[in-house]
Amino acid sequence: MAEARIIDGKAIAAELHQQVAASAARLLQTHRLTPGLTTILVGDDPASQSYVRAKAAACAASSLNSFERRLPGATSERELTAEIARLNAEEQVDGILVQLPLPPLIDVHRVIAAIDPEKDVDGFHPINVGHLWTGTSGLVPCTPDGCMILLRSVCPDLAGAEAVVLGRSNILGKPMAALLLAANCTVTVVHSKTRDTAAIARRADILVAAMGRAQLVGAEWIKPGAIVIDAGISAVPGPDGRKRIVGDVDFNAVSGIAGAITPVPGGVGPMTIACLLRNTLIAACRRRGLTDPLPL
Secondary structure: OOOOEEOOHHHHHHHHHHHHHHHHHHHHHHHOOOOEEEEEEEOOOHHHHHHHHHHHHHHHHOOOEEEEEEEOOOOOHHHHHHHHHHHHHOOOOOEEEEOOOOOOOOOHHHHHHHOOHHHEOOOOOHHHHHHHHHOOOOOOOHHHHHHHHHHHHHOOOOOOOEEEEEOOOOOOHHHHHHHHHHOOOEEEEEOOOOOOHHHHHOOOOEEEEOOOOOOOEOHHHOOOOOEEEEOOOEEEEOOOOOEEEEOOEOHHHHOOOOOEEOOOOOOOHHHHHHHHHHHHHHHHHHHOOOOOOOOO
């Protein structure tokens, strides 16, 4: 069987960045509006700092305003939600993103619920979750949204496909299932209590791996010709002893069986920030009653 088609997330994300930049330029020209994203970082976690820098750079490249609130690691939940309330009231702020993880004494659910749903560009607020599951207009979580764009790049019409989602997290697995249902797929969600996971995965025309377990998915999990979206990311020792990034899927084993597959890195990852910028643009327009410049 021929090698699977590689779904190039970098290229697709770059195209979406260009669309966001073009739409932002039109908004500035016609409405004197530049959408703004504010990121809140609590503490000094190096990985979180790196993510925040990447988001700021992406905003600048796409002609969006980027603001940052850095709070000490000792910040209380009350102080954090008070800062969110201030940002909810700021007109120049269209999107609010609280960088996760938060310190252990802060309840992440209460923090997310404090964000104005119209500025919740992560798509995690309960109101946006409700919009997602009822098929109404809300802001969609970025990584599942990016996965759908990657899927449609190789199969524009997903109706009738049998889809299996490995993982049921609130951030990825559950919203991914909702989006696939909205696309008229037949969806099964696999989790830690599922029996005979590999047999269920083998039925899938579309397999989305989001369990966070390095190279768990082998060749015996894959239906020939299936589309495989690998949303996992783990650091494992390489042959030279250095850490290397891998996904939930054993890429070398699976690429000889699947019809199309995303690599790690270079697949789902670049889409997350691109969809975050798109959400910021959409939030800016919706808050002002303007036509969405980019479709969801």
